[in-house]
Amino acid sequence: MPSLEEYLSHLKRQLYLDRTTNEKILQEIRSHLVESAAGLHQKGYSPEESIALAIARFGEAEKVAEMMRQVYVESANQAVLAALLPVALTMAFKWVILPFLERIGSWQGNPTPAITISLALLALLIPGLTMRRWRYGYAAWAFFSLIAIAQM
Amino acid sequence: MTDLRRGSTQVLVLSLLAEEPMYGYQIAKELERRSEGYFDFKEGTLYPLLHRMEKEGLVKGEWQVVEKGPSRKYYAITPEGRKVLEKSSAEWTTFSQRLLKILGQEAEPAST
Numbered sequence A: 001m002p003s004l005e006e007y008l009s010h011l012k013r014q015l016y017l018d019r020t021t022n023e024k025i026l027q028e029i030r031s032h033l034v035e036s037a038a039g040l041h042q043k044g045y046s047p048e049e050s051i052a053l054a055i056a057r058f059g060e061a062e063k064v065a066e067m068m069r070q071v072y073v074e075s076a077n078q079a080v081l082a083a084l085l086p087v088a089l090t091m092a093f094k095w096v097i098l099p100f101l102e103r104i105g106s107w108q109g110n111p112t113p114a115i116t117i118s119l120a121l122l123a124l125l126i127p128g129l130t131m132r133r134w135r136y137g138y139a140a141w142a143f144f145s146l147i148a149i150a151q152m
Numbered sequence B: 001m002t003d004l005r006r007g008s009t010q011v012l013v014l015s016l017l018a019e020e021p022m023y024g025y026q027i028a029k030e031l032e033r034r035s036e037g038y039f040d041f042k043e044g045t046l047y048p049l050l051h052r053m054e055k056e057g058l059v060k061g062e063w064q065v066v067e068k069g070p071s072r073k074y075y076a077i078t079p080e081g082r083k084v085l086e087k088s089s090a091e092w093t094t095f096s097q098r099l100l101k102i103l104g105q106e107a108e109p110a111s112t
Helices: A004-015 A019-042 A047-058 A061-103 A113-130 A137-151 B002-017 B024-034 B043-055 B079-102
Strands: B059-064 B072-077
Touching: A004 A019, A004 A047, A004 A061, A019 A047, A019 A061, A019 B024, A019 B043, A019 B072, A047 B043, A061 B043, B002 B024, B002 B043, B002 B072, B002 B079, B024 B043, B024 B072, B043 B059, B043 B072, B072 B079
Parallel strands: none
Antiparallel strands: B059 B072
16 A cells, blocks of 8 residues: 555646645645544554555545546636637627628728727626636636737 | 436535535545445545535635644535525435335335
8 A cells, every 4th residue: 555645646646737736635635634544543553554544545546636637627628718708709700790790781990999898898708707716717818808809 | 326426425515514614534524424324435535526616616615724733624615505505405305205205115214
């Protein structure tokens, strides 16, 4: 059976997340395993047996890491998709809606600044609503929104 | 089956946290104690669930320094979590009642 440090470093290698997230997850799991092993030691198990049993009860590092990764990767994927919305909205407006309006003759020339700003704000709001709990969300949102505004 | 089990673990954890904020190990032990070992699961599966619920805003995690031993991350239920707990509890009650009715054990407690 692996030692506590071996188990944690194996788990760390499987997580593939950013360093801060990795450290927070590992700190929490370490705390759990230490307390679990201490409880088992009090029941009469040797220190080595206590660690081994605590790890066995916790589960395989690969499975725990995979489940944890899913939680964070799903959020990241959702945030990236949401962040791409401003670009998609702007492209749709510029290449589809505007040419269509020009073709039917009811719209001539460029949209007024007020309409441009309104659309940019709308594009900014949509991803913001979906990413408010993701700490990198605002950075990605701001980045893609700037691209969107630049394209207008 | 996986969704069913995950759904049941979520409602169980939320119901514990509705009483008081708890940390991971405490939740695992409390679930084991109250279910008398019936809800036997690998303790490591609790953390992805807690982190998912934290991302969804159902619980809020906060680190607390402990005098003796490592720091602990306590999870507290949020108002949104209470709403989900209320809804899930009602769904599970209906589910178990319907199941018992089909099994013909409506008025009797489940045998072990």
